[in-house]
Amino acid sequence: MPKVTVHRKAHFNAAHRLYRKDWSDEKNFAVFNKCSNPNFHGHNYEMIVSLKGEIDQETGYVYDLGILKNHIKSEIEECFDHKNLNLEVEEFQDLNPTAENICVVSYQKLRKLLPTHLDLEITLYETPRNFVSYSGE
Numbered sequence: 001m002p003k004v005t006v007h008r009k010a011h012f013n014a015a016h017r018l019y020r021k022d023w024s025d026e027k028n029f030a031v032f033n034k035c036s037n038p039n040f041h042g043h044n045y046e047m048i049v050s051l052k053g054e055i056d057q058e059t060g061y062v063y064d065l066g067i068l069k070n071h072i073k074s075e076i077e078e079c080f081d082h083k084n085l086n087l088e089v090e091e092f093q094d095l096n097p098t099a100e101n102i103c104v105v106s107y108q109k110l111r112k113l114l115p116t117h118l119d120l121e122i123t124l125y126e127t128p129r130n131f132v133s134y135s136g137e
Contacts, residue, residue: 001054001055002054002055003052003053003054004052004053004054004055004062005050005051005052005062006050006051006052006061006062006063006065006068007048007049007050007051008048008049008065008068008069008072009046009047009048009049010046010047010048010049010069010072010073010076010077011044011045011046011047011077012045012047012076012077012080012081012082013042013043013044013045013081013082014042014043014045014080014081014082014083014084014085015040015041015042015083015084015085015086016040016041016042016043016084016085016086016092016097017035017036017037017038017040017041017086017097018032018035018036018096018097018098019032019036019096020096025038040084040086043126043127045080045102045124045125045126046124046125046131047072047076047106047122047123047124047125048122048123048125049068049072049110049120049121049122050120050121050122050123051063051068051114051118051119051120052118052119052121053115053117053118053119054117062118063114063115063118068114071110071113071114072110075106075109075110075113076106076109076110079109080102085097085102091105092105099124099126099130099131099132100132100134102124103122103123103124103132103133103134104134106122106124107120107122107134107135107136110122111136119135120135120136121133121134121135122134122135
């Protein structure tokens with residue numbers, strides 16, 4: 001049976017500050033530049049959730065995208081949208097909310113809700129030109 005990849009696009013707006021608590025402001029600025037602004041800054045994130053698997057013979061689906069939409073809404077959008085990731089999201093209390101880490105956290109949140117026979121990949125656009133992908137490796 002052929003394997004097909006289905007995609008669902010989502011978005012959220014969030015603020016963050018890239019910094020390490022154990023570094024000085026000068027070192028944080030040297031590494032993270034303006035992204036270490038103590039007053040935070042924000043992005044309009046775009047996310048693509050991709051599931052790869054065999055087409056179900058009964059439904060014709062790889063996975064019901066309506067169900068995937070609901071998982072993304074509850075696990076990602078409602079948790080991250082219009083939030084300060086550093087201050088309001090538990091996963092980032094001690095984890096720098098870089099695009100890479102947001103992508104991995106999103107993967108972990110969704111992976112637990114999806115059938116294990118499906119391959120999952122998260123692609124997160126922090127800006128139209130800066131994006132990261134994670135598939136569990």
